[in-house]
Amino acid sequence: MPAAGGQKRERWRPPRGRHRLPPEVIARSQRERLLEAAIRVVAEKGYAATTVADLTREAGISRTTFYAMFDDKEGCFLAAYDGIVDALVRRVATAYESEEEWPQRARAGLAALLEALAEEPDVARLALVDVGSAGPAAQRRFRAAMQRLTPFFEEGRDFAPGGRNLPANTSRMAIGAVAGVIADELTEDRAEDLPKLLSDVLFATLVPYIGPDAAAREVGEKER
């Protein structure tokens, strides 16, 4: 295992001492640094073992500054988590909207999701696996994050011929299937292989809406 500081990326910091940057710029930079630090530290040590001192050290800020921004470790972690989810949802949405028909939109969105998670295995684990161990508030945040993907799935109902007859919970279940397949891979420490799961998660997304035959056809369509 590499030393904790080994992979530390250099990031911009306001110069120490007296300077003329407006206070809100300093505050924003400190907040961003802290949220990035929270992701790195929790990914490395696990949520339970992470302390506020770890976070302030990694971010290079004082305890006073920390407590001016957050009440506790949980508040900071949740803010960091929200940032991860926002970025993921934006990326999925952009890819999704680049296509026309729902199955292709779903394919593009899922491919973007898998790529984003494969690029940052630590973030991926944190977002989908470790979040469960960070307490009830974090678990609710995870559920809320999954809900944000609902519109991308629910379009399948309009696309499917018998969409109106499908269970009301169809999108929740399809999202759960995708998250489960991805989490299984992350648990096995195979984050870099996530893009290979595209046909699995695409099938899981399509099958409740259009059935196994049509789903298998769509999955096979662009496969090389």
Add this chain to the structure above:
Amino acid sequence: MARSCAKKGYGATTIADVCEGAGVSRATFYELFKDKEDCFHASMEVALADAMGRIVAVYSPDKPWATMVRDAAAAFLDLLASRPTFARMALVEAPASGERAFELYASGKRVLQSLLERGRDDPVEEPAIPSSAGRAALSAAESLIVGQILAGNTARLRELLPDVVYITTVPYLGQEEALRQARAAEKAAVPADG
């Protein structure tokens, strides 16, 4: 242990909480268990073995596959609904409470998966569905169930039966038949408990 986890989550549960809840001394605790994880593991192991026994009991080679899936799903949902602390421990806490607990959770899931995948032995014509289809369908059902547990609706889990039947059978039976099975599940009588 299970009660305290249900209330505070595994991470925030202390040995003092467990002792207080069980009305035993710290000394007694340490005679029985090495640490908190050991205690969680033991309580999970007992509950899980019981749960799996009840689900596997519905399996019979004479039943059509879809009926078997429905009965197993009903038994599972009823079990969770009647034991909210176990439900929370098994599906919310165990997957996130250390390696040993996760392994137990994963083994329970594998049992359910192998039960479900017996559907693939049916001589019906099957489209080229991925090998992950059963696992994905189980995760779908699990996610729905966990959502209800976290929302405080554990007692009403049985209402999810039609949805669980639909999502677990649709990859194998197709939409029309899976919807028919889901509607049948809506009417299915509540099996006697225990």
